[in-house]
Amino acid sequence: MRRAALAGAAVAFATAVLAACGSSGGGPAAGGTPSGPAASAPVVPAPAVPGPAVPGPAVTGPSGAPVGDPAGGPEDAETPDLPKVPADEITPATGTFSKPQKEYLTDRVPQGMDPAAVLQTGQETCDRLRYLVKADRDIAVAAVVTGEVADAEPAVAHLCPRHQDLVDEAALGYPDGTHTGAALRPGRYRAPSPTKDCAWRLTGAKGKELAAGSSDTGRPVSLTVPASAATFISTGCYAWLPEGATR
Template sequence: MRRPALACAAVVLATAALAACGSSADGNGPEAAGAQRPAASGPAVPGSTATTSTPPATPTAPAAPTAPAAEEPEVTAPDATAEGPKTPSDEITPATGTFSKPQKEYLTDRVPRGMDPAAVLQTGQETCDRLRYLVKADRDIAVAAIVTGEVADAEPAVAHLCPRHQDLVDEAALGYPDGTHTGAALRPGRYRAPSPTKDCAWRLTGAKGKELAAGSSDTGRPVSLTVPASAATFISTGCYAWLPEGATR
């Protein structure tokens, strides 16, 4: 099992690998549909120098340092959940070629007006690629990354672009990230934290705040707990993610 730091490192490495690959192994990338990746560029800030002119008897002041060139603006992933009008399905077309049926289904109601649909598709395909790399490293890391939201928007991407990872999404839907969970969100059963920190602690309470169980771990090793049917609140800190035990693997 891995530690949370390893989980985060795996996500970073996966992202770096994607930049090197430039395409998806699932065959649903925007390039396959004729869609082009957006390019970004930014103007450089001209360098400037400054000197002070003085009489010959007075030393000349040193030149001011040249202003550094401005960094190019970062291209951020489009927010398909943002409020505002979306492009109608029959108007969603790439610059060249066509989208496949699964790609078109993924893009439906997800492309903001004025947004390049290829850019929206690219975010979904990158989600699939990240899951593919994480599964190779450690399946529990992949599921936990979905539970915690480190791999965001996984459900629609998997449903339409990489359905072979549906088991990861199904298991993650039954897990818990760190935080406070109450009421209908609680599901009785046995859970494991595969990669907790050394500050992992949890607490289960029932009606009127009565403590049912509590525990902690300073070893960083996997830990387990049982959520009873009488639990009303489950609080977890430093445990990263709890996955259901006995889930189909």
């Protein structure tokens, strides 16, 4: 289990706010109505989505305290195995969807599902990012890099574009794992919230070791990916973010 080393005060703040907020998906759904989504019909639960479930909090602090949405909830309403409702047929039970909401829902609403339920997952993604940014911006970006906050790119593009900088930076980062070839971008990177079992290794042609390191402090660490790197392996470091990225 990854454990992000977020400062204690930030963890306490985000945990308290999200515990109070839950999975509200509280943005207006249509016509600027502040009290909830335009579709007032009961929300139909999304069908099971292939792939690993993400139960519980999206991000945890150094002691396991939840930083993400404590109620869990569906991360991605897309269900590739089911036919999608045509864009011109996506309508709420009452009212109308705004243009950005309609764009988000296009090709994302399975037949037989209330589109308001799909919209809610995108709104919850935006809520997670909003509260994580308040606690610690680096943790918010790292959560997108690792997929802890799933489906961030389309949700941000259509429902909360103010967070586009988080998605753009995350696209240049690396989660734990093995990265090779074209996926490697030379530059300086930092792991803002590694675990105490963080280790990394960079190799070049024919497996020649270029650099390696580890950290058992849980404090941020940095490394440089050289142009000659062919493979980058990271374990226990959670996520590497580009240094010098636009803030």
